Amino acid sequence: xxxxxxxxxxxxxxxxxxxxxxxxxxxxxxxxxxxxxxxxxxxxxxxxxxxxxxxxxxxxxxxxxxxxxxxxxxxxxxxxxxxxxxxxxxxxxxxxxxxxxxxxxxxxxxxxxxxxxxxxxxxxxxxxxxxxxxxxxxxxxxxxxxxxxxxxxxxxxxxxxxxxxxxxxxxxxxxxxxxxxxxxxxxxxxxxxxxxxxxxxxxxxxxxxxxxxxxxxxxxxxxxxxxxxxxxxxxxxxxxxxxxxxxxxxxxxxxxxxxxxxxxxxxxxxxxxxxxxxxxxxxxxxxxxxxxxxxxxxxxxxxxxxxxxxxxxxxxxxxxxxxxxxxxxxxxxxxxxxxxxxxxxxxxxxxxxxxxxxxxxxxxxxxxxxxxxxxxxxxxxxxxxxxxxxxxxxxxxxxxxxxxxxxxxxxxxxxxxxxxxxxxx
RNA sequence: GGAGAGAUGGCAGAGUGGUCGAUUGCGGCGGUCUUGAAAACCGUUGUACCGCGAGGUACCGGGGGUUCGAAUCCCUCUCUCUCCGCCA
Numbered sequence: 001x002x003x004x005x006x007x008x009x010x011x012x013x014x015x016x017x018x019x020x021x022x023x024x025x026x027x028x029x030x031x032x033x034x035x036x037x038x039x040x041x042x043x044x045x046x047x048x049x050x051x052x053x054x055x056x057x058x059x060x061x062x063x064x065x066x067x068x069x070x071x072x073x074x075x076x077x078x079x080x081x082x083x084x085x086x087x088x089x090x091x092x093x094x095x096x097x098x099x100x101x102x103x104x105x106x107x108x109x110x111x112x113x114x115x116x117x118x119x120x121x122x123x124x125x126x127x128x129x130x131x132x133x134x135x136x137x138x139x140x141x142x143x144x145x146x147x148x149x150x151x152x153x154x155x156x157x158x159x160x161x162x163x164x165x166x167x168x169x170x171x172x173x174x175x176x177x178x179x180x181x182x183x184x185x186x187x188x189x190x191x192x193x194x195x196x197x198x199x200x201x202x203x204x205x206x207x208x209x210x211x212x213x214x215x216x217x218x219x220x221x222x223x224x225x226x227x228x229x230x231x232x233x234x235x236x237x238x239x240x241x242x243x244x245x246x247x248x249x250x251x252x253x254x255x256x257x258x259x260x261x262x263x264x265x266x267x268x269x270x271x272x273x274x275x276x277x278x279x280x281x282x283x284x285x286x287x288x289x290x291x292x293x294x295x296x297x298x299x300x301x302x303x304x305x306x307x308x309x310x311x312x313x314x315x316x317x318x319x320x321x322x323x324x325x326x327x328x329x330x331x332x333x334x335x336x337x338x339x340x341x342x343x344x345x346x347x348x349x350x351x352x353x354x355x356x357x358x359x360x361x362x363x364x365x366x367x368x369x370x371x372x373x374x375x376x377x378x379x380x381x382x383x384x385x386x387x388x389x390x391x392x393x394x395x396x397x398x399x400x401x402x403x404x405x406x407x408x409x410x411x412x413x414x415x416x417x418x419x420x421x422x423x424x425x
Numbered sequence: 426g427g428a429g430a431g432a433u434g435g436c437a438g439a440g441u442g443g444u445c446g447a448u449u450g451c452g453g454c455g456g457u458c459u460u461g462a463a464a465a466c467c468g469u470u471g472u473a474c475c476g477c478g479a480g481g482u483a484c485c486g487g488g489g490g491u492u493c494g495a496a497u498c499c500c501u502c503u504c505u506c507u508c509c510g511c512c513a
Contacts, residue, residue: 043475047482054482057494061443064493076493083493246435246472378472 001104001365003380008036017110020117020326025107032103039096046089053082105214109361111326112298112335118325124338125325130309131318134344134401142345143399144276146408147173150424152399153277165266165274165281172424176398176410177284179417180391181259184286184311188388191307193257193288198237200260201228206240209366211332221263230263234287235385242291243366246378252370253300254291257388259284277392278350284391290384291368294360297382298335301357304386305337308353311389314413317397318342320349334359341393345400350393355386 007014011029018025056079063072116125147153152173158166169177189195207213207229212220221230231237238258247254262285266274273279288307292300305321312319324336339353360380363369369378402409407425410418 040475043482047475050483051481053493058443060493065443072493079493 001361002107002110003360003364004032004036004100004104007032007107014107014110018108020111020115021108021329022119022327023108028103028106032100035096035100035103039093039100042089042093042096046086046093049082049086049089053079053086056082108331109334109358111329111333112357112359114323114335115329116323116325119327120325121328123325124322124328126320127323127337128309128321130313130320131316131342133318133342136344136400136403137405139405140345140400140403142276143343143396146399146403147276150408152176152424155276163281165279167277167280172418172421175418175421176395176414176424177391179414180389180394181284181286182417183414184388185257185259187311187314188257188286188288188307191255193255196238196241196256196258198231198234198241198258198260200231200237200263202231202236202240203228206236206243209240209243210236210362211365212236215331218267219265221265231260232264233262233285233387234258234260235289238287238289239362239383239385240366242368242381242383244368246369246371247291247381249293249370249372252291252293252381253296256289256291257286258289259286261285262390277396278346280392286388288386288388291363291370292382292384293370294379294382297357297359297384300382300384301335301337301355304355304384304388308339308355308386308388312339312341312352315394315398315411317394317401319352330354330356332356332358332361334361339387339389341397343393343397343400345403346396350397352393352397353387353389356384358383358385 002014007029011033014029015025056075060072060075060079063069063075116123118124141149144153144155147155150172151170154168154170155164157168158164161168185195201223204213204227207217207220212229212232217229220232223229237260238256241256242254261282263282264280266279266281269279288304290297290300290304309319309321319339319341322338322340324333324338329336333356336354336356338351339355340349341352342348343350359382362383363380366383368381368383370381371378398411399408402411404423407423409423410421415422
């Protein structure tokens with residue numbers, strides 16, 4: 001979330017930048033400024049009275065000690081009125097403070113100056129295109145047919161056990177999942193990411209820290225009895241490792257990776273988007289997260305984009321990298337690059353990764369700070385994350401792009417992870 | 426699930442109504458000493474908000490209460506630990 005003082009000091013800039021995200025912030029910003037001022041006034045008055053109260057209390061204590069009971073008792077009478085005033089000022093402060101907190105979470109993050117103007121997906125900027133488009137043989141099939149033909153994924157069985165969007169992977173279909181997870185984790189480790197295994201269920205504070213709550217609870221599965229949420233991405237538990245933490249500047253950037261299953265309710269999705277592996281309620285993903293110095297966070301972002309690029313290239317998939325326009329970006333992001341791979345039988349691009357710099361937006365919520373050498377005060381850090389990578393659409397593209405009349409060829413880098421299997425048939 | 430104990434600064438651990446933002450130890454930082462280091466000794470060492478500043482306010486798990494005054498007393502919630510039971 002945006003810092004209140006920052007909003008108060010730069011109202012026009014906030015309104016202007018948020019217009020890029022097609023968000024009209026004027027009413028909220030003006031309200032924030034007004035409330036902020038009133039809150040400060042209440043705080044100042046309350047604190048003045050409290051200082052007086054503290055002074056009186058000490059005096060009364062001393063009077064009792066000295067045996068001057070009647071003087072002490074008359075001083076006590078003075079405190080009655082003070083107490084009332086303090087109480088009412090504090091109530092006012094609390095009320096305004098709560099209103100401010102509510103407004104504060106309504107404002108999205110400011111987009112970086114690199115963000116293209118635009119309304120939706122059609123306005124995203126293609127910054128890189130790579131890989132070779134495959135030429136499929138006659139009778140090539142979409143991945144859901146291939147999955148059935150080679151007995152790799154059983155969608156109906158998932159429906160029976162749980163419901164739509166929870167497929168059962170079988171045989172080589174299961175093995176290639178595990179192969180991809182291990183491949184991605186090994187690559188991340190080679191690029192300096194520390195591997196962790198986080199919880200798949202998080203509490204409210206964690207959901208708030210990364211920005212899923214309070215607004216997007218309908219996208220997460222909720223365990224009502226315990227008031228916990230199934231994670232929609234490992235970003236949530238991994239980034240929350242650093243909630244309420246002050247790190248040393250010399251340790252930045254802190255690079256963490258984790259595999260997790262991800263759970264998304266995907267309320268409102270329908271049509272061809274949900275066919276096969278295109279959109280699932282449970283899927284596997286390896287995530288990379290960085291905690292960065294504010295001066296260096298865009299270096300981190302570029303590094304992460306370059307890293308994800310190596311992954312799709314090693315898998316030999318045709319891909320493109322998009323810089324998301326203001327209208328298509330997420331609420332919490334300042335700059336986002338999406339990776340899409342070509343799914344040759346569906347003849348469509350599938351999003352497989354989203355790499356974002358959140359700047360101080362999440363870190364402000366998380367109270368994630370760093371301390372510079374010397375005695376300077378802690379400052380808010382920057383956070384970034386990216387999928388590296390999300391499995392289902394990668395699997396869909398591999399099945400479709402690598403299909404031959406003889407079977408599905410296993411990408412070279414995965415063969416060692418598949419016990420030497422070079423073709424699935 | 427049953428019974429009990431507890432939650433204090435980076436960590437350990439005192440503090441049961443006032444001078445306690447909090448004894449002390451360890452760790453960290455600075456210094457003395459040393460060719461250098463260690464040891465020893467001395468000093469220093471939380472965070473947030475308000476204020477140009479001097480300074481003020483808040484924070485001893487969260488919330489509420491008693492009191493002129495609460496880390497300390499009361500209520501409540503959450504969490505942790507120990508033992509028993511169950512179980513991967």
